Amino acid sequence: MTRFKIAKVAELQGHDERAWNIAWNPAKPLLASCSADKTVRLYHYDHATDSPDLRFTHNTTISTGHTKTVRAVAWSPSGLSLATASFDANVGIWEQEGGDEGEGPNAGEWECSSLLEGHETECKSVAYSSSGTLLASCSRDKTVWVWEVQPDVDFECLGVLMEHTQDVKCVAWHPHEEILASASYDDTIRLYIDDPSDDWFCFATLKGHESTVWCVSWSPDGRYLASSSDDKTVRIWKRVKEHSWESVLVLTGHERSVYSISWGVGKSNDDASLGWLASASGDGQVMVWELTKPSDSDTAPMSSTPPGHSIIARLEAAHGVYDVNAVAWCPRQGYENILATAGDDCSVRVWKVIPE
Amino acid sequence: MEVFNPNPVIFAPAKATGRRSKPSKPESFWDDEEADVEVDENTVEPIDQDEIFDLIRHISDPEHPNSLEELRVVSAPQISVSENRVIVEFTPTVPHCGMSTLIGLSIRVRLMQSLPPRFKVDIFVKPGSHQSEHAVNKQLNDKERVAAALENPALVDTVEKCLEKAESWGA
Numbered sequence: 001m002t003r004f005k006i007a008k009v010a011e012l013q014g015h016d017e018r019a020w021n022i023a024w025n026p027a028k029p030l031l032a033s034c035s036a037d038k039t040v041r042l043y044h045y046d047h048a049t050d051s052p053d054l055r056f057t058h059n060t061t062i063s064t065g066h067t068k069t070v071r072a073v074a075w076s077p078s079g080l081s082l083a084t085a086s087f088d089a090n091v092g093i094w095e096q097e098g099g100d101e102g103e104g105p106n107a108g109e110w111e112c113s114s115l116l117e118g119h120e121t122e123c124k125s126v127a128y129s130s131s132g133t134l135l136a137s138c139s140r141d142k143t144v145w146v147w148e149v150q151p152d153v154d155f156e157c158l159g160v161l162m163e164h165t166q167d168v169k170c171v172a173w174h175p176h177e178e179i180l181a182s183a184s185y186d187d188t189i190r191l192y193i194d195d196p197s198d199d200w201f202c203f204a205t206l207k208g209h210e211s212t213v214w215c216v217s218w219s220p221d222g223r224y225l226a227s228s229s230d231d232k233t234v235r236i237w238k239r240v241k242e243h244s245w246e247s248v249l250v251l252t253g254h255e256r257s258v259y260s261i262s263w264g265v266g267k268s269n270d271d272a273s274l275g276w277l278a279s280a281s282g283d284g285q286v287m288v289w290e291l292t293k294p295s296d297s298d299t300a301p302m303s304s305t306p307p308g309h310s311i312i313a314r315l316e317a318a319h320g321v322y323d324v325n326a327v328a329w330c331p332r333q334g335y336e337n338i339l340a341t342a343g344d345d346c347s348v349r350v351w352k353v354i355p356e
Numbered sequence: 357m358e359v360f361n362p363n364p365v366i367f368a369p370a371k372a373t374g375r376r377s378k379p380s381k382p383e384s385f386w387d388d389e390e391a392d393v394e395v396d397e398n399t400v401e402p403i404d405q406d407e408i409f410d411l412i413r414h415i416s417d418p419e420h421p422n423s424l425e426e427l428r429v430v431s432a433p434q435i436s437v438s439e440n441r442v443i444v445e446f447t448p449t450v451p452h453c454g455m456s457t458l459i460g461l462s463i464r465v466r467l468m469q470s471l472p473p474r475f476k477v478d479i480f481v482k483p484g485s486h487q488s489e490h491a492v493n494k495q496l497n498d499k500e501r502v503a504a505a506l507e508n509p510a511l512v513d514t515v516e517k518c519l520e521k522a523e524s525w526g527a
Contacts (some may be wrong), residue, residue, distance in 0.1 A: 018503070036503065058413050071500075140504070153434045167501070185498070195404045212498065230498075256476065257499075282476065282499070321440065321474035323499070344473075 003356040004313040006286060009338070010056040010350040014041050019073045019342035021326045027079030029332075030059065031340055033348045034070035039063055040084060040094070041348075042110070050329035052339070056350060064092055066072045072125045077132040082110070083151065085126040091116040091137045093153055113153045118145055118160075129173040129180075134158075136180050137169035144182045145193070146200050156304050163190045172216045181225055183213035189227055189237070191245065206237055208247040217263045219291070220275045224307065226257035233280055236291070236309075248306035251289060253314075256282035256323075264288065264329030267337040267353070272297075272306055276353070280327035280341055281317070286352055288313040288339075313353050319343030359419055369413065369425045389465040401470070405435045408442055411470050414522040415462050418514060423521065429459060434482070440474045442467065445491045447482040456486055460496040461505060462518040 017036035024031055031043045040062040048055040064070055066085035075082055092115055099107025117138035126137045128149075135147040135155065144161040167185035174181070180192045180200075187324040189206040211230035218225055225237040225245060236249035258281045266276030274291040281287075294307035319326050322344035330338040337353045371512050409432040424430045426455035427449055435443040448456045452511055460479045467477050479496045481489050505511050 069503060087507055124500065140501075169500070185494070212494070 004353050005356045006288065006315040006318075006339070006351045006353055008349060009054050009352050010045075012041070012043055012056060012058070012348040013346070014058060014349070015039065015346045015348070017069075017346060018344045019325065019346055020069065022328050022340045022342045022348055023073040023075050023082070024328060024330045024332065024340065025075050025079040026077055026331045030079070030080055031056070031348070031350070032073045032075070032298065033340075033342055034073045034084060034235060035346065036069040038068065038070055038086075039068050039227050039344075040070060040082070040110075043348075045350075052164075054352075055326060060108050060110065062094060064094075064206075065112060066090065067090065068122070071123065072209045074128055074307045076128045076149075077130060077256065079111070081128075082123065083099050083126040083128065083135060083137075083277065085123040085137060087122040088118045089117070089121055089139065090139075091119075091121055091123055091126050091135075094304050095156070114155055116145075116147060116155055118157060125170040127171045127173050128284045129178060130176050131178075134173070134178065136173065136182075138171045138182055140167040141183075142166060142168060144168055144171060144180070144190075146180065146192075146194075157196075161190075161192055161200060163192075163202040163203060163205070164188070167212075168212065170215045172218060175218050175220060175222045177222065181216045181228060182217070182258070183216045185212045187211055187213060187229075189213055189216055189225070191243075194241075204245055206245055206247065208235055208250075210234070212257075214257060215260045217261045217277070219263050219343065223301070224291070225261075226263050226277055228261040230257040230277055232256060232258060232281075234258055234261060234277070236307065238302075238306070239303060243340065246304050247271040248304055249309060251277075251279075251309060251313065252284050253287055254281040255277065258282075259324065260326040262328045262339075264331070265336050266329075272308070276312070276329070278327045278329060278336075278339055281326035282323040284317045284319065284321065284324060286315045286318045286324060286327060286339070286341060286351070287311060315351070318351075319345045319347060319349065360453045360455055361419070364417075364420055364422070364427050366422055367428050369423065374527075401472070403437060403475075405432050405437055408435045408437060408444070408467070412444070412463050412466055412522065414519045414524075415459075415466060416521050417449075417456050418462075418518055424459065424463075430463070440476060442475050444470065444477065444479045445482050446479070447485045448525045451485060451487045453486065456481060456488075456492045457495055458511075458514060458518070460492065461502065461511075463517050464502060464507070465515050466519055466522055478488065492513045497521050 015035035022033045042059040044059040066086035072085040082094040095113045120141040122140045138144045146159045147155045164184040165186045170183040191204040209229040215228045234251040237245045238248045260280045272292040277289045294305040326342040339351045
């Protein structure tokens with residue numbers, strides 16, 4: 001098995017307070033970060049001439065107008081819209097003036113095209129569905145909202161899901177189906193689908209974590225869901241029936257809350273790879289697991305056989321002595337081994353996972 | 357405002373431990389120069405239980421004119437310190453004390469402002485001392501909930517009032 005290391009590519013300073021989250025634009029070389037300083041920073045990246053390494057340059061800072069921490073950022077699949085979730089209870093939708101004409105220095109300012117109001121307290125996470133037609137948001141008010149993204153960035157609320165008994169920490173859409181997952185302070189994960197003749201509803205409650213579930217991330221093939229928790233573990237849930245998911249694996253190694261996970265396709269030479277799962281924790285570590293198809297994946301794809309797993313890389317003190325709040329793989333082709341993290345030291349760091 | 361414990365028992369405070377976190381200079385018996393060797397910036401300055409206690413003992417109780425030490429809400433033996441982790445246990449004066457999260461938050465803010473950033477701080481109520489022990493502990497150790505609470509001006513105001521005395525003691 002190849003051993004990998006996590007090597008630093010860039011350290012991006014600029015936020016004045018804790019950096020909470022990062023999001024890679026899926027279409028363009030842009031990385032967004034958000035912070036308790038209420039701003040969003042955008043970085044452009046390219047290859048330096050005669051160097052294989054990526055070079056990051058600060059592109060712009062959006063002073064969002066949010067009156068409190070910007071807790072999370074998410075790009076639409078087209079890469080044209082950026083959503084912000086703030087402790088001021090609102091979701092902002094940001095688009096660049098002049099739209100899709102480019103990202104050069106002459107491109108326009110980022111402006112707030114919609115402000116989605118409705119949550120009663122801190123909004124903690126926001127996510128676009130794979131088609132870009134739906135947006136989900138969640139809050140300490142215990143609700144998950146599903147919004148329809150209409151032409152001309154008009155948003156209509158399709159449903160308010162009140163299943164959780166506590167604070168909802170994270171929402172994530174399935175990579176190709178309209179299934180939504182939410183993670184909560186009530187220690188559970190809930191899965192939702194749309195009933196075509198009725199409303200959005202919760203079809204599964206995943207119990208197993210022993211404390212707050214901070215983050216959920218789907219496998220690239222959509223057959224698995226990973227979750228990370230204050231109980232210091234990462235769990236892998238597998239689809240065993242059309243509408244049924246089972247906990248099949250518990251990954252350990254972190255010593256404090258695991259605040260964030262990201263499951264990317266990775267750059268493995270193993271044909272059975274299900275991709276690379278990265279985790280970030282209050283213990284300062286970033287870990288990368290490779291998950292592989294179980295031997296019965298062709299004959300019994302919905303068996304409860306767990307996937308194979310191994311830690312391929314591990315980085316201590318990714319942000320020095322500080323907590324690592326978020327981790328995200330770059331989704332763009334050719335950049336599958338590039339990772340960004342956000343930390344309590346106010347910085348955003350970019351890493352590459354390369355053979356040792 | 358509802359008073360959760362109208363008549364708390366008040367204890368006399370102990371003398372300040374007077375300890376400070378300055379590392380003592382290494383003694384040298386043969387070469388003055390060596391004693392002046394600059395402290396390596398990676399040197400971890402040890403901090404002990406008593407120093408943590410000095411930081412929090414003078415925090416005021418949100419509903420009484422007394423300090424947390426006088427009410428025996430905090431005490432040195434309820435603090436444990438390792439190289440980069442501090443665990444503080446506190447004892448609410450009554451098991452239904454609705455002020456417990458506020459007390460815990462004040463302790464957390466005080467330690468956040470005073471300790472080097474390498475310290476991870478965990479705060480718990482004494483096992484069995486509060487009827488909502490699990491809920492209080494969970495909230496106090498959820499960094500996102502703490503961050504949001506500290507963006508609430510009314511709450512910050514209350515916490516600052518509790519901390520006024522502790523800060524004037526300088527610790």
